[in-house]
Amino acid sequence: MPGDTPELPAKDLRTLIPEYVGLARETTLLNPQPGDPGMRESSLGGELLWPADELWPYCAQEDHWTYGADWRNRTEIVPGAVPMVPILQLFARDVPGLEFPEGKDLLQLVWCALVHDQDPGPVMPRLYWRNEAEVVAGGLLTEIPMVREGEYDEDHMPAPSTLSPTTAEDCPRWLDLPKDMWETWEPRLRLPTGGSMWPPDSNIIGTKVGGWPAWTQPADWPNCESGHRMEHLLTITGDIQLGDCGGVYFFHCRQCPGLPWDWRFDCP
Ligand SMILES: [Zn+2]
Ligand SMILES: [Zn+2]
Structure with a gap:
């Protein structure tokens, strides 16, 4: 995103790109605190x-x-x-x-x-x-x-930490959306002056269960051996409890017996 690109106010996102808001899933934020x-x-x-x-x-x-x-x-x-x-x-x-x-x-x-x-x-x-x-x-x-x-x-x-789980609505990172999907939305963000507004990212970066992965690099969803795209199970992100760990993402396939799972890692 160029530095001078204005950001679309979050309140306008629901009106301009309802499809994005429609992708929201419930996530449980784990909110670790040293303890x-x-x-x-x-x-x-x-x-x-x-x-x-x-x-x-x-x-x-x-x-x-x-x-x-x-x-x-x-x-x-x-x-x-x-x-x-x-x-x-x-x-x-x-x-x-x-x-x-x-x-x-x-x-x-x-x-x-x-x-x-x-x-x-x-x-x-x-x-x-x-x-x-x-x-x-x-x-x-x-x-x-x-x-x-x-x-x-x-x-x-x-660091050993207790958890205080809370729930929230979580949307995918823009990095997680297919390019063609993004291209159908982009014209709605054009400004009369020629540029485009940048939509706010409604993805929550944090250690969480469910919802969408908090990728910091382009999305990299694993498939199970039968070719199903796995579901996001949980994300662990670097924070005060975990230094510069980056993100570690866990996925599993609930369509296959034995609940196969896989993981991905990206740098901060
Ligand atoms: Zn599977
Ligand atoms: Zn080792």
Whole structure:
């Protein structure tokens, strides 16, 4: 957007491009705040409710590395496997807008907090759907392995935070709209002087469930193996809890058995 392009007032968007406003979906903003969440609470970067009979996941990717103390010196390779770090835990009671698979009421996410050359950013995230009562009945893993100093990159390691979910209407980023769709809308934004107004983006940038991805780069929706375009499950964006992490986006396909999922990452 050129610097001198006037922005269309948000109140006029509904009248001028009702199709855009019509794409709104409900999202649940997670609103993380640094705190001390317990393992029975929804959290970002908090302790996870983990079954005793399930090994904690590790990342054994070769040559994952950290920027270390000096970010220009990216040679601090961490050989061998390191424990993944807790990222997100959501209980169904806190996120009524999130549809859980039958019999499940707990979603957990972990990833490796090192940097990986083949895909900048956290890699090999893992996602788990569980049943809280079953996990508790089966006993909990008491000693969750922690990453040590030098085994993680600050930007991929959220500060433990409690969540205060709220719902909001969320529209796609303009980057997410097909070009031909955009071209049919653009003439409505022309000014008598020849230029065009820029429409306000009604996409919410934040850590959220449902709604639309808060892409900072052009959209990159994954398809499942059967060719269905996956649905946006959740977005985790860099903020005070997660440094310059950029955006990490999770998607899944509810048309296929086993709920296949995938993820994307983009730079801030
Ligand atoms: Zn790794
Ligand atoms: Zn599918």
